[in-house]
Amino acid sequence: MAESVGTGYDGLSSRLVPEIELRAFLLDCFGIDEPELFVGHADRTAEDLRNVPPDVVFAAFFTYWQVSGHFAMGFDLGIEGRLVDRVGRREFAERFAIRFDANVLYGDTEPPGLWTVILNDGSRVLAAMDEEDEQYLLYAATAPVPGLPEVRVREDLWQLR
Template identity: 70%
Template sequence: MTDSEATGYDCLTSRLVPEGELRTFLLDCFEIAEDELFVGHTERIADDLRAYPPDLTFAAFCTYDDQVSGHFAMSVSVGIEGRLAERVGRHEFAERLAASFDAYVLYGDTEPPGLWTVVLPDGSHLRAAMEEDEGTYVLDAATAPVPGLPTLRADEGLWLN
């Protein structure tokens, strides 16, 4: 029996990840069987779920949206059982996602309001401020340079917030 509660990991990634590759990543990351995982595009969830019994529960339930823009190309949201959260924490999940797809990944956890953590493919992380407007996500500033974003303003003061 697990002591952890079910939770969710929401993030933005700078690279589009094909659904099949995302599925393979999640299976490996959480060490679960194929029948314990659901992966679907946010616009097709209802249609995709018709293929499953209505009372079926998944250990990991992932939705993604490839219609985001700005500094990010895709949003990923994964709801997981507590036992999976014990295996892979939020930060480790972002690190693995960034490394697996050579992308930078933004997520939120315990940062002050309005700030986010960005994990780079090499596993380093920084704090960032971001503007969001109807699916467009643009980083305003970060505590260090982000590869591919040469004009992003560096602001070490974000660590102090």
């Protein structure tokens, strides 16, 4: 069986997760060893890597930053193909949401302008969102989003697929 091509998983989390917790989660989630993982704040990446030899390749490279609105943290995760084979995009978002008791927004094959949000219980909704200057606000979803009563429920979003 051929190994999948490396890729990136990106998304938003309703909880700003401490770096030490992110590191433990990523090591466990992908079953990798500490030297195979980089975790750092996006604004400090160059500084964090200044003493790392330029030929070092990380199997998983995770950066995060603070955002506002209905989400607290954005993230980018670059991973090798062997890790894609272990944990797919949706499964990663589900594990993240459940582990950190957070809502996790990510995109995969939704119609333009729509996103999947994995709720903290592992269930999912399709949602529409406004974004401006790192402020992300959901304005419609296919089911109620716990803690966000202002988000309109529009079951017809599923029909846009």
